[in-house]
Amino acid sequence: MKLERAKSHIRLGCILLCLLCSGVLPLSAEQIHKHGVYKTFYSNGKAREVSWYKKGSLVRRKVFYEDGTLLREEFWNKDRMELKRGYTPQGRRSYVRNYKTKKMTLYNEDGSVKRVVPLKLQAPWKRPE
Numbered sequence: 001m002k003l004e005r006a007k008s009h010i011r012l013g014c015i016l017l018c019l020l021c022s023g024v025l026p027l028s029a030e031q032i033h034k035h036g037v038y039k040t041f042y043s044n045g046k047a048r049e050v051s052w053y054k055k056g057s058l059v060r061r062k063v064f065y066e067d068g069t070l071l072r073e074e075f076w077n078k079d080r081m082e083l084k085r086g087y088t089p090q091g092r093r094s095y096v097r098n099y100k101t102k103k104m105t106l107y108n109e110d111g112s113v114k115r116v117v118p119l120k121l122q123a124p125w126k127r128p129e
Contacts, residue, residue: 033055034053034056035055036052036053037052038050038051038052038053042066046067046068048064048066049062057079058076059076060074060076061076065089069091071087072084072086072087073085081099082100083098083099083100084097084099092111093111097119099119102118103116103119104116104119
């Protein structure tokens with residue numbers, strides 16, 4: 001019974017693939033959703049960027065320096081950035097931009113708060129399509 005069900009799923013998948021390739025069944029960009037973890041790498045093999053998607057929407061992104069240390073991390077909600085943290089090449093936090101509170105916190109080398117300044121954006125930055 002399970003074998004028959006598996007065969008029917010394979011047949012259905014092959015039919016859909018043939019229809020897509022022939023152009024009879026067009027699939028728009030909105031219908032193709034990224035889901036899960038996506039990674040890109042530098043030529044030295046170290047991670048450049050790691051992004052997490054849920055049903056086509058970006059949820060989180062980490063970007064790394066070429067040596068593998070964290071450059072910045074971003075947190076997204078409904079394709080709008082909510083929080084962005086930046087780091088120095090030594091791994092220390094250098095800034096935090098909070099788009100909900102519309103404030104940016106800058107940090108000293110020792111990790112203490114240098115100052116808090118208002119963000120001049122009217123709305124959180126929207127991810128380009």
